[in-house]
Amino acid sequence: MATITTTTLLLEMFGDGGLDSLFLNKNVLDVGCNEGRVTCAISQHLGARHVKGVDIDPFLIRKAKEYKRKLYSRQKTGRDTQVRFFPLSSLDKHGLRPLLDAGDKVSIRPRLSTFPENTDFVAQDWLQTPLGDDEEGIYDVVLALSLTKWIHLNSFDAGLKSFFDKCLRALRPGGHFIVEPQPWPSYVTAVKKKCRALASNLDKLEMRPENGFGGWLLNNGWEEVFIAGGNEEGKGFDAREIRVYRKPLDVTALIDEISPCEFQNTICRVP
Amino acid sequence: MFVPRTVKRKLPHAVPAELPPRALQPISTGSVAAQPESSNPADTSSKHPPRAPTGPVQQPKKGPNYSEEDLAWKHIVALEMLFAPSSSVRFAAKSIDGSSGWIHLSHIISHRSISNLRPSPSQIALATALRTIPSALIELSADGYHVRQRELPFNPLIGTDDEMTIYVEPVPAKLTDDALDVAVALRKEMSAEDPCLPIQRVFGLGRGYALVLLSSIVDESTVKNIKMPMTWMVLTKAEHDRRDVEYQRLIQSDYDALRRRRRVSPEPRRREEGRLTPPREVGRLTPPPLPSLPPKSRPASTSTPTPYEKGLILHLSHLHEETNKPTIQSFLAQVANRQQYFDKNPSAQLEYDGAPIEDATDTNLVHVQYVDYTKPSDTAYVRLSTPAEAILLARALTFQHRVMRAKDDCKGTSVGENSERKYVVGNVLEGERERIYWEMLEDAKTKGKRKRKAGDQDRSRAVESVGEVQQLVVNKAKGTHMKFD
Numbered sequence: 001m002a003t004i005t006t007t008t009l010l011l012e013m014f015g016d017g018g019l020d021s022l023f024l025n026k027n028v029l030d031v032g033c034n035e036g037r038v039t040c041a042i043s044q045h046l047g048a049r050h051v052k053g054v055d056i057d058p059f060l061i062r063k064a065k066e067y068k069r070k071l072y073s074r075q076k077t078g079r080d081t082q083v084r085f086f087p088l089s090s091l092d093k094h095g096l097r098p099l100l101d102a103g104d105k106v107s108i109r110p111r112l113s114t115f116p117e118n119t120d121f122v123a124q125d126w127l128q129t130p131l132g133d134d135e136e137g138i139y140d141v142v143l144a145l146s147l148t149k150w151i152h153l154n155s156f157d158a159g160l161k162s163f164f165d166k167c168l169r170a171l172r173p174g175g176h177f178i179v180e181p182q183p184w185p186s187y188v189t190a191v192k193k194k195c196r197a198l199a200s201n202l203d204k205l206e207m208r209p210e211n212g213f214g215g216w217l218l219n220n221g222w223e224e225v226f227i228a229g230g231n232e233e234g235k236g237f238d239a240r241e242i243r244v245y246r247k248p249l250d251v252t253a254l255i256d257e258i259s260p261c262e263f264q265n266t267i268c269r270v271p
Numbered sequence: 272m273f274v275p276r277t278v279k280r281k282l283p284h285a286v287p288a289e290l291p292p293r294a295l296q297p298i299s300t301g302s303v304a305a306q307p308e309s310s311n312p313a314d315t316s317s318k319h320p321p322r323a324p325t326g327p328v329q330q331p332k333k334g335p336n337y338s339e340e341d342l343a344w345k346h347i348v349a350l351e352m353l354f355a356p357s358s359s360v361r362f363a364a365k366s367i368d369g370s371s372g373w374i375h376l377s378h379i380i381s382h383r384s385i386s387n388l389r390p391s392p393s394q395i396a397l398a399t400a401l402r403t404i405p406s407a408l409i410e411l412s413a414d415g416y417h418v419r420q421r422e423l424p425f426n427p428l429i430g431t432d433d434e435m436t437i438y439v440e441p442v443p444a445k446l447t448d449d450a451l452d453v454a455v456a457l458r459k460e461m462s463a464e465d466p467c468l469p470i471q472r473v474f475g476l477g478r479g480y481a482l483v484l485l486s487s488i489v490d491e492s493t494v495k496n497i498k499m500p501m502t503w504m505v506l507t508k509a510e511h512d513r514r515d516v517e518y519q520r521l522i523q524s525d526y527d528a529l530r531r532r533r534r535v536s537p538e539p540r541r542r543e544e545g546r547l548t549p550p551r552e553v554g555r556l557t558p559p560p561l562p563s564l565p566p567k568s569r570p571a572s573t574s575t576p577t578p579y580e581k582g583l584i585l586h587l588s589h590l591h592e593e594t595n596k597p598t599i600q601s602f603l604a605q606v607a608n609r610q611q612y613f614d615k616n617p618s619a620q621l622e623y624d625g626a627p628i629e630d631a632t633d634t635n636l637v638h639v640q641y642v643d644y645t646k647p648s649d650t651a652y653v654r655l656s657t658p659a660e661a662i663l664l665a666r667a668l669t670f671q672h673r674v675m676r677a678k679d680d681c682k683g684t685s686v687g688e689n690s691e692r693k694y695v696v697g698n699v700l701e702g703e704r705e706r707i708y709w710e711m712l713e714d715a716k717t718k719g720k721r722k723r724k725a726g727d728q729d730r731s732r733a734v735e736s737v738g739e740v741q742q743l744v745v746n747k748a749k750g751t752h753m754k755f756d
Contacts, residue, residue: 059647073522084504087511088440088480090518092588094704097525 022176022244023048026140029170030054031126032147036064036119040071042143043119044083050118058123065121066096072116073097081114127151127163137172146240148209149182149190153198157207161216168221173250176225180242181209212243223248337390344455346392346400349385351408351469352454354420356429356486358471360384364419373417388451405463427466427487434488435471438511440504444479448693453481460500467493482508519703526707530714579709582658583640584700585665587651589693593678596642599651601681602673602695603664607636610667637664652700652708661699668697 023046030039033053043051055061073096076085099116144167152160167177187209191199207213218224222245229241337345353360360382362374376394379385385392392400394416401411401418410421429435439453446452450473458470467485475482487493489507499505506514590599637660644651655661672694673683686692700708 073518084440086514086518086521087438087504087506089438089475089477089511090515092477092480093515094519094522095707097522098529 022141025049027138028052028141028143029139030143030145031167032056032144032150033064033121034060034146036067036121038143038145039064039121040068040115040119044071044075044115048118048141050120053119053121054124054126055121056123056125061121061123068116068119068121069096069099072099075115077114127155127159127166131166131169136169139170140172140175141178142167142171142175143178145178145180145242146182148179148213149187152205152207152209153187153190153195153201156201156204160207160213161220164217164220164222168247171247173247175247177222177245177247178242179245180229180240181213182240184208184210212245217243217245221248222246340403341455342390342392342396343400343403344459345388345451346397347404347406347409348451348454348458348470349388350379350397350401350418351406351458352471353379353382353384354408355469355471357484367412367414367417372419373412374419376416376418379418407463408469429486430488432484433508434490435467435486436482436484436508437489437494438480438482438504438506438508439499440480442500442502447476447479447481450474450476450481453483456500457483523703523707526711530710533714579705580658581705582661582699582701583655584705584708585653585655585661586698586700587653587668588649588696588698589675590644590649590651590695591675591678591680592647592649594644594675594680595646595678596644598675598679598681599642599644599653600639602675602683603637603639603653605682606667606671606673607660607664609671610663611636613670636660658699665697665699668695 023042026048028042028048028051030042030051030053033039033055036053039051039053042048053061053064055064070091071083073091074084074086074088076082144163148160148163151163155162171177187202187205191202207216212218212224225244225246227241227243352358362378364372364374367373376397379397380392380394385397397418398411398415401409408421410419412418439457441447441453441456446456453473453476454470458468461468467487467489469486470483471486472484473481474484491507491510494505494507587599638656640654640656642651642653653664655664671683672686674686674692674694676684683695686694
């Protein structure tokens with residue numbers, strides 16, 4: 001589960017002074033969003049146009065919706081939106097503000113919207129659910145934080161590869177894939193302490209999460225952008241690394257769509 | 272002379288087997304009262320020359336998460352709170368070396384605010400803490416067994432409690448599990464000579480927030496000068512109250528808008544005299560009149576007639592997340608019976624060890640009309656028969672500090688006020704909050720009936736927009752029938 005540590009790292013990397021263009025005015029998909037901490041941080045702080053959080057556990061999705069409502073209740077909108085304006089004691093005393101536009105709408109809104117309208121949560125097994133035609137190539141960023149271990153252990157190497165391929169299809173050309181792979185020792189720990197039933201699955205895994213799953217991502221359509229974190233001396237989440245990959249631009253299609261001047265500017269802007 | 276171990280009498284409080292040589296030396300100038308009273312009169316070792324400690328002084332067992340430094344900070348903050356201006360505690364003081372006001376540490380550690388610390392400190396631990404961490408308020412004597420209050424090097428601005436109180440949201444939020452942890456975290460950031468010190472009290476604890484009573488007036492400018500942890504949210508009490516009122520108005524306007532929106536429902540396109548009548552617009556506050564259709568009347572309410580009886584709703588928090596309604600009902604019944612027994616036998620509460628009370632009456636003192644609760648949640652609303660029952664339960668829960676350890680734990684476990692475990696708290700709804708609760712309850716019931724008639728399957732969407740009572744509609748969708756007598 002991605003914790004405040006991952007959230008803080010993401011905000012440091014992609015917040016003020018960081019690569020904020022990665023999320024600003026973009027459509028984001030957070031697979032395995034858990035309680036929605038990172039999802040809401042991106043939608044509230046990093047100016048994403050729309051963020052969709054997906055998790056297989058409906059209980060966690062409910063908690064995520066409550067968390068979104070809590071963040072919404074705390075903020076004061078106006079000329080200058082203040083995120084942590086109203087005290088927590090007021091929320092406890094008077095209750096949370098109702099979400100007037102609540103619902104499970106997951107359509108991508110064409111215009112820039114603000115938190116919480118730009119955030120949706122859906123309980124769904126994203127790996128098993130077929131990617132609809134309206135979901136192919138629409139996301140600018142796909143996040144998979146502290147997720148790959150569980151896909152790997154439950155669905156083996158084939159399932160993990162299928163997941164990466166699905167992320168590739170869901171991204172638009174030039175879109176970014178942010179993955180926080182759990183290290184191999186955590187697989188062993190998870191099997192020993194939490195899911196003994198997966199012990200037999202562990203022996204069948206050939207891929208290893210280190211080095212971008214043994215370079216598999218690089219060899220299967222992804223471009224590596226950068227790697228952050230991964231403190232070898234740290235423990236737990238301090239030792240995790242965040243890897244950012246990019247779906248290659250479909251240069252041919254881009255040339256057809258834009259003028260030569262815009263094309264030149266676009267190519268220069270891409271990091 | 273050899274004295275068998277079984278003959279040696281043990282001291283009432285823990286004293287390390289080997290004391291540092293300094294503690295065994297008598298106070299100079301020969302003052303009679305300066306003899307270290309912690310030494311065991313029956314222990315003949317004090318008559319022998321002091322022995323050099325052969326190893327590290329044994330400290331009481333520490334908790335798993337506290338370092339030496341953490342413990343020292345806890346002790347310092349607890350001592351400063353004990354000597355704070357608002358503290359009504361008074362100790363017998365004596366003179367040492369011609370200076371007065373010294374209090375022996377044995378009196379300090381026997382006070383419950385110190386003895387209730389976990390781990391409970393020894394005199395040595397307190398002395399070590401005072402030597403390690405500077406305190407502008409408390410002074411340690413040369414012999415290491417007496418303390419006294421210093422003269423403050425600054426003149427604090429004394430005002431009302433509200434003027435000296437700040438609201439804090441510490442990071443991490445779990446600090447608010449224990450009032451002392453909040454005080455320690457704050458104290459660590461402040462310098463020893465800060466005019467706002469000492470921290471007098473931490474109260475009003477909730478999930479992730481607390482109120483802190485300092486020793487000097489704090490306004491908007493001084494709150495910025497107080498060195499606080501950067502990630503904390505810190506407000507003066509006045510600013511906190513102002514924002515609280517603003518939030519209250521905001522949430523009221525939200526619910527007003529919600530009610531207006533829900534009164535306007537989409538009408539099917541109807542054909543009237545050869546032309547189509549436009550449907551009502553969803554979201555308009557005042558729907559356009561449709562002369563061909565009779566005004567839509569709301570179904571007659573079969574629930575409790577308005578105006579509602581005030582003071583019946585008790586809001587419970589910190590329940591077990593997987594509990595259920597019968598358990599909550601039984602829990603409250605036991606709390607009430609227990610409180611009745613304590614009211615009749617005041618001394619019994621101090622000695623109460625959690626065992627079943629044989630003398631408690633079996634008759635139910637409270638009559639729960641309805642338990643408004645849905646899993647998984649640690650809060651619930653309970654409707655009682657009379658306001659007196661609600662007040663009784665709120666008061667009883669405040670005094671008894673019962674933690675629900677399991678989902679079917681009807682009895683609860685008694686914990687201290689400063690325990691890390693959150694005990695069940697009850698607050699009687701009043702004012703705006705009570706009114707909103709009753710109105711939303713009424714609306715939810717009416718909406719549920721209308722939805723059942725219309726055969727609308729999308730109940731969950733309606734639930735999302737109801738607010739605190741949304742779960743009532745979910746209960747209905749799940750088939751749970753809501754009854755009001």
